[in-house]
Amino acid sequence: MLAASVALVAFLGLTGYALDRAFVQTAQNALRERLANLANAYIQESEFDRTGGFISPEIPPDTRLLSPGSGLYANVRGEGLSWDSASTLGRSLPPVELLKQNERRFEGPLRIVDARGLENTVYAYSIGVVWESPVGDLPITLSVFEDAGQIQDQVNVFRRALWGYLVMAALLLVLVQILVLRWSLLPLRDVERELSRVRQGRSQRLSGRHPRELESITESINSLIESERSHLERSRNTLSDLAHSLKTPLAVLRSRLDADASHEELRAEVGAQVQRMNEIVSYQLSRAARSGHALYSAPLEIEPRAEEIVAGLEKVYASKGVFCEFEIDPAARFHGELGDLQELMGNLVENAFKWARKRVLLTVTVEPAPDNRRPGVSFVVDDDGPGIPPEQVERLLQRGVRGDERVQGHGIGLSIVQDIVAAYRGELTVSKAPELGGARFAVRFPPAY
Secondary structure: OHHHHHHHHHHHHHHHHHHHHHHHHHHHHHHHHHHHHHHHHHHHHOEEOOOOOEEOOOOOOOHHHHOOOOOEEEEEEEOOEEEEOHHHOOEEOOOOOOOOOOOEEEEEEEEEEEOOOOEEEEEEEEEEEEEEEOOEEEEEEEEEEEEHHHHHHHHHHHHHHHHHHHHHHHHHHHHHHHHHHHHHOHHHHHHHHHHHHHHOOOOOOOOOOOOHHHHHHHHHHHHHHHHHHHHHHHHHHHHHHHHHHHHHHHHHHHHHHHOOOOHHHHHHHHHHHHHHHHHHHHHHHHHHHHHOOOOOOOEEEOHHHHHHHHHHHHHHOHHHOOEEEEEEOOOOEEEOOHHHHHHHHHHHHHHHHHHOOOEEEEEEEEEOOOOOOEOEEEEEEEEOOOOOOHHHHHHHOOOOOOOOOOOOOOOOOHHHHHHHHHHOOOEEEEEEOOOOOOEEEEEEEOOEO
């Protein structure tokens, strides 16, 4: 508000200065035209006598020339010629340079002194004329002077009105600006209040009722909040699973100690249970590593990774003679971690290789995103195998079961795929492949901020 107000005041100040200079210049131009018209009229009505003396008009174009101290003065200068109007009585006019024929000059403000010694300023308009008189051509210069105070009075009146209106306009505009800024920044205050409620635990996320300009920010904040909660939940689940898994070997060791087993039996049992606990810890750590991902990552090209995965699987399943076809959009990108992309495609394609007879089709397409969202991407893997009965799909996609307890009839890596899809807030669907006749696994990651 302060910066905008300073800019507004500076702009109005420059505007006022420009208008002031324009008015002064206009007033001076008007005075110049008026004095020029008066000088031309005075010359036309004047004449010379037979001796070359100057005869002014009996009634001048402006009667102020007859009143001393009226503020309008005139004089004529030439070789051996000097004439002053009656209004110059008691005034000492500034000297005038003799001008050539038709030469014109506007000057001012010039200083004059009256009979009391008081100084004043005037504007002067002079015109050079060659007069045809009985004694020959006489070059003369006629000058008309007008008190500069008249222009200054006009300028002062204009300035008072101008700056008065500009000050009122500035106050009004600053007030309107403050109201507009406060109104336009209300959505940011709403976001601040909602963030405060989230920090206090009174709300789980920001609401979706925000202007279009703030949607990207609020969606990103919600994504960060959800990602943080997801990480926290995964950490708690991992620790809970680890504690639950370690309870059995620890209970076995406790029972062997209470049973007064021999040294050799106890040694063998401790070795076996330590090995089992080591395997449990390794499994839970790898499972936790698979489930985490960075919320904002550089986009990864999909086609090169798919080629690497398929090349390795074709060697593994070379005895089956399975052939994999690609239909991958060159612009397709995966916004996530490389390990997640490899696990996702690797498990889906390997599952298809395992159950396919001869053909596997991998299709990757881009979902255009509006505005400044990043585009989505879809993975579709089809095979020509026996497919999955519809009644088995729901059980195949059920969640909340640990990997070593999950019974799957269509690929051992499907649990990893589901974890990755859930972590990136995507969708996994299983259906019948329309062309190949086997199973179709489709993973869709929608456009996101």
